[in-house]
Amino acid sequence: MTKTQFFAHFLRMNRKSYILAIFFIFLVNWLQVEIPRYIQLAIDLIDNGSPDGHQQLTTYVSIVVFMAIAMVVVRIWSRMYALNPGRVTEAALKNILLHKLTRLPNNFHSQFASGKLISIINNDLGGVRLLFGLGFLQFFNVLLALSLTPLWMWRISPELTLYSVIPIIIAFVIFRIGFKQMKTLHMEHMRRLQNLSAQLMGYLSGIDLIKSEQMSPWVKDEVEKLNQQLLHCRMQITRIQVFFMPVLDYANNLMKIVILGLGGYMLMSQQLTLGEITAFLSYSVLLAMPLMQLGRIATIYQRGMVGIESVQTILNAEIPEQDATSLTHNELDALQAETLSVRNLSFSYPGDEALVLDNVSFDIPPGKKIGVLGSIGAGKTTLVNCLNHHLDVPAGSVFLGDKDITTFARSDLRRYIKTVTQDPYLFSATVEDNIRFGSHAPDIAKTQVDEVLSLSQLSGDVGRFENGDQTLVGEKGIMLSGGQKQRLSIARALLEPSDLIILDNVLSAVDYETERKILEGLFDRLQNQSVLVVSHRVNALEYMDEIIVLSEGKVIAKGDHTTLLQTCPYYFDTWKLQQSEAEAAAC
Structure with missing residues (x-):
């Protein structure tokens, strides 16, 4: 939009107000220049002591008073329509x-x-x-x-x-x-x-x-x-x-x-x-x-x-071309309950030739629970940001059903994929308002809010707050602990159903027992929905239908928990080390 187009758009949008404003501004200025003319005529009649002169002087003074009052009223209207x-x-x-x-x-x-x-x-x-x-x-x-x-x-x-x-x-x-x-x-x-x-x-x-x-x-x-x-x-x-x-x-x-x-x-x-x-x-x-x-x-x-x-x-x-148009209702309906497929995905950040993800492939069928395990720097968060198209992924790498996600708008993709990040963002509002934030359904009942609070293992903490779920959490949730922030973000994601929920290391700030309860309640509620849990904790992935092990951006193993303990040394060593840490913490 050029400056000319900018002016044309907003002048056209306010054209009725501007037309009236110009009319009243002209009227104000006309009254302003007419008043001195009648003052001139009145002054020139001062020396005229005849009855006609006196009558004419009275008329001119009356006109000046009337014009002055009219000018005040018209000026108010001109400012209203102009401002x-x-x-x-x-x-x-x-x-x-x-x-x-x-x-x-x-x-x-x-x-x-x-x-x-x-x-x-x-x-x-x-x-x-x-x-x-x-x-x-x-x-x-x-x-x-x-x-x-x-x-x-x-x-x-x-x-x-x-x-x-x-x-x-x-x-x-x-x-x-x-x-x-x-x-x-x-x-x-x-x-x-x-x-x-x-x-x-x-x-x-x-x-x-x-x-x-x-x-x-x-x-x-x-x-x-x-x-x-x-x-x-x-x-x-x-x-x-x-x-x-x-x-x-x-x-x-x-x-x-x-x-x-x-x-x-x-x-x-x-x-x-x-x-x-x-x-x-x-x-x-x-x-x-x-x-x-x-x-x-x-x-x-x-x-x-x-x-x-x-x-x-x-x-x-510039908005990317695919983000400028939305899918039709029929096309959106056709995407429901489709498999999210990753095919030979390789990704590197702009200006860096090193591959963060190298030839990654896997599927997330409807209703399946998939886990991703990897150490720091393995590429877990990058993978998540590729799946929800937060990053610009190469064409032909990620598909929803038979449609490449790079061919349709990110907003359409995110109707079916919800991502809960490891660094949740909370607004300076109440607990309930933060849960309801972004909800497309205005008629969500209070009982549903209470239910997701319970599923995220946060209802006990909220019950101890002085104002319950009407407690203000402060800027970026400063009044809450790290674990409470994460659980509140999970409750927000659970309020409305979606085909796939991605949990990116969101339980890192809670203890193992709370993590187990959250996942059990989560899987019980999301029986017909797909879940992708990204974590560096093996305990968080034991319930998964399939676990993908990432190392330096590559998939080094796939399988369920029992299979990986027997076939993947990295997975077994990580599980054994974390078991020892949990036992030491319990003592």
Whole structure:
């Protein structure tokens, strides 16, 4: 989406409000220039003591009062219709950006820190809102004021009008110099603000490490460096706003001096009346506000354009072709209860020639329980991220039924595959809200929430909380232990059925007995669903129909627990070592 298309889209979306706003802004400005004209007529009648003159004076004063009241009402309407589109545009853009971010693949998010994306949505969108709201209002106010007011001044005295605009022309030349410098500085300001936001996000995410390692002084120095860079940029912008932008206001004051000097001479030579001079001065006052607003409009315009450029970073990011279209209902139904097949899957990360997965093949039939065992660095998590298409897998490697998963949208694939990771993410909400998060069915009963809490062996812990399942878990679940976070993420995954649930080392923070109870309850509930359990614990895989043993990205053995104890030395040695550790822990 180009900038022209961007403007066209949102102007079209708010066209009714903008049309009404322009009408009312024009009406306000027409009333503003008409009032001094009637004041002029009234002043010129002051010396007329006749009854007709007195009656005419009363009429002019009444018209001025009526116009002033009407102008207040119309100005309110003009601001309502001009400012609301800014808020509407901001809300629409936030929805569009959030929807786009959830559809963009992992390689996009790896390029941009979360803090930068948050800064774009929170800070840069503020400039877009001002541009489509306050900027629109002030632009048309200034445009109409600088069109109508000089025209009414010309009707009084063309000569005086020409002399009075000379200071304005000179001021515009100076103003243009500052305007050019503003865009570069606003771009720099937005970039530094994004960097600061990204840095703060990183520090807040690692706040426990910072405190435990006593890194606070270092963090303070790093943040201070970014703050000083941001302050320096902001001060440069402020200097331009202070020295260049007010030049139009100074020009307006100089214009009043010209009007008083030359206009006074024309009054004494009877070329103008006292009422005309008064009206002319009133028009110069009307010009003062639009001229001062030009500096603010320039700032709003620059902020808005910089904000649009930042927003386009997300809007113009390419969604993979297969993710841009969704399968039909019939095609989605056809994928249910299909076998997930991995065929000769090899994978390496971009920029690294070493294979993390090397020629991996296996099947996950409907209703089967498959385990994956491997040490740290064996490629277990990479395999999981290939199965749910979080990573860009090679075509012809992973199939759901007879369909290659790279040929249809990730969102369609994830209707049937749920992944519970070893690093669960919890939101700053209640226990129940975290379980219900992402649920497509709004009518899920409270009993179902209680059931999955029980299956994940978390109901006892929740029962001891002061507010039960209405307890706030804090940012990223900070109020819970590691094991409680993992069990809560399992409860979330169990709330709605899916064809395949992948558990990626999610029970590493719980003891062996709790792990056994969770798996028993899980398999009892998911009798007709497929489960893939990834773990480095043999005990977690004893109940599997088939266990796949990974080592350095390769499948070195397959079979059930009993078979592997007899045929795979690596599996047997791992099981024996972990049995010894469990016995030692029990003592």
